[in-house]
Amino acid sequence: MMENRTWDEIRIGDQASLTRTCRMEDVELFGVATGDLNPTHYNAEQAESLAHHRKILAHSLWGGSLLSALLGNELPGPGTVYKGQDFEFDQPVEVGDSLTVTITVKSKEAPADVAFDCAAVNQRGEKVFHGEARVLAPTTKVVQPKTVLQEVSLHRAHHVFEDLIERCGPLEPISVAVCHPCDQVSLEGPVEAFKRGLINPILVGPEAKIRSVAAEFGLDLDGIRIVDTLHSHESAERSVAMCRSGEAEALMKGSLHTDEMMHEVASRERGLRTSRRISHVFIMDVPTYPRMLLITDAAINIYPTLEDKQDIAQNSIDLAHCLGVPQPRMAILSAVETVYPKINSTIEAAALCKMADRGQITGAILDGPLAFDNAISAEAARIKKISSPVAGFADILLVPDLEAGNMLAKQLSYLADADAAGIVVGARVPIVLTSRADSAKARLASCAVAVLFAHARRGGGKNAAE
Incomplete structure (x- = not known):
């Protein structure tokens, strides 16, 4: 009192x-x-x-x-x-x-x-x-009675995306085929990235519709090339063909459905497939976490097999190298941190770690299974007596399946004030997948990631974009 x-x-x-x-x-x-x-x-x-x-x-x-x-x-x-x-x-x-x-x-x-x-x-x-x-x-x-004050905690300012965009400053813009940008959100992103000197967009879609949207929302298309198509299916075909021929170094999704574009990307005859499994990576800027955090796969592979996860892991490691993390720490997530035969993701996590020991996955430090708490909290790992070079310091979170990854990324966005950018890797070119809910900064960051990745490929090495 x-x-x-x-x-x-x-x-x-x-x-x-x-x-x-x-x-x-x-x-x-x-x-x-x-x-x-x-x-x-x-x-x-x-x-x-x-x-x-x-x-x-x-x-x-x-x-x-x-x-x-x-x-x-x-x-x-x-x-x-x-x-x-x-x-x-x-x-x-x-x-x-x-x-x-x-x-x-x-x-x-x-x-x-x-x-x-x-x-x-x-x-x-x-x-x-x-x-x-x-x-x-x-x-x-x-x-x-004494007044009960609100609890106050300090979060670091968002800076991951700004840092990525800034690193693109000395780099030449890359050509990007923007597939069917026929609404405000999908057109604003590439136009803003063009103004910032990140990309040279090639807008692939019905020209009249694209110009109508630009006029309605005051978007300046001066200096931007437009490839006219009749409909979204043709837009997907033309965009993928431009990337396959080398005319464009990256692909960006517009207002068409993701499945429609990715169907063309995955085509064996005319798509952008490589020997790797194509996978998605969220690049997260979480103000309560002291470093950039990658989450994979939360958008492409629904229930990946162990073989799929090998590629998903390697794709994200290669991306981390391009983003300036020379030896990323990868936490392979499950519900528990011990191998439990009734939980298949724990067995696959252990197998992936052994594959890394044998050189089947390279360029990172892997550990798993790890529960989410001890993957990102050193204190949680200490309490549970987990001795690991990854626990508490993870750069990459490899999730059991798409459902877990998608929910995790969105929980961080809406409960922890995180920003999320997204990119698809494992194809011939980086693929920028944007969402209507993405902020303008997140769309720019996705473009910046594609730029860094593309320049790393030009240089032929993982550190070319650093």
């Missing part, structure tokens, strides 16, 4: 104090709340060079703000109105310091004015600041 001290109850010399340790999270939250970007609060090297301190410094008013908690919670407590303060800061607060802040009633003046001497010392007994605070004390008694 919270109980205040009214002006009549307060006596000269009354005291209250609190002790709080300054964490890096406190500094970052204070910076977010105030917008203070002083680098001495976020970078140890700059704190040393600019302020001659080896540790990151807290904002001076972080310590001063603790007085507000004392005055509002303890003395006088609920109903207090802050009037003013006058402080001198004797030395800075470093991250890790424990501050003890004490207020002492200095004077009272009717009808409700109270002045306090204020002082703060650190864990070494050194004075941090001192001064005076003035308030209007409550005149009505209040006893009430």
Whole structure:
């Protein structure tokens, strides 16, 4: 419960104090709340060079703000109105310091004015600041339950997609056959990517319809080539043929159904198949996770076999190399982290790991089966006593089937504020699959991934796009 001290109850010399340790999270939250970007609060090297301190410094008013908690919670407590303060800061607060802040009633003046001497010392007994605070004390008694505040946690800012797009800056745009872009969403993406210098789109579809959509939504098609077709089926045939001949280095889905385009891609006679199984990879920017996360396969292979998963794994590893992850960690997911004969995905996970040991899958560190929690949380892995170079640090999540992967990616998007870009690999060219629900940034990121992948192929090596 919270109980205040009214002006009549307060006596000269009354005291209250609190002790709080300054964490890096406190500094970052204070910076977010105030917008203070002083680098001495976020970078140890700059704190040393600019302020001659080896540790990151807290904002001076972080310590001063603790007085507000004392005055509002303890003395006088609920109903207090802050009037003013006058402080001198004797030395800075470093991250890790424990501050003890004490207020002492200095004077009272009717009808409700109270002045306090204020002082703060650190864990070494050194004075941090001192001064005076003035308030209007409550005149009505209040006893009430403590307010339960919202929980606040820090998420890193989205940056994965920006980084991918930025890496394409020095690279030449690639030619992309855009298959049947006959609505606003499917036309906006390639037009914006063209303006950003990522791609040179070739719009394959009914020209009159494409120009009508562009006019309706104010999209500038100047400088963009259009290949006229009668319908979506012809658009798919022409787009795939352009990629097969080398006229286009990538394929992008427009407003036609995915199955219609992928039917042409998978054709043995005129499609884009290779010796590899074609598979889809989600590139996820999850603000609660410290690195780019790939999820495969969540869009093409419904119930992949062990042989399919070998290709799905290798496809995603090769893509990770193109995106600048030289030795990705792959977690092969299941419901549990032990091999359990009644759960087939655990047996396949173990087999895939052994295939990697024998060189049948290369370029990554594999481990599985791993449950999702210990794949992405080192703490969960520690609690479960899992010793693994992958657990807690996964770059790639290989899921048991399409249903699991699709639900996982969408859960991250809608419950963890993640952004998701998507690309199909294992074909002759990278294939950009866009969704109506994709943000503009996600569509650009998908194009950027295709650009990096295509340039890596031009260079003939996995690191060509780095």
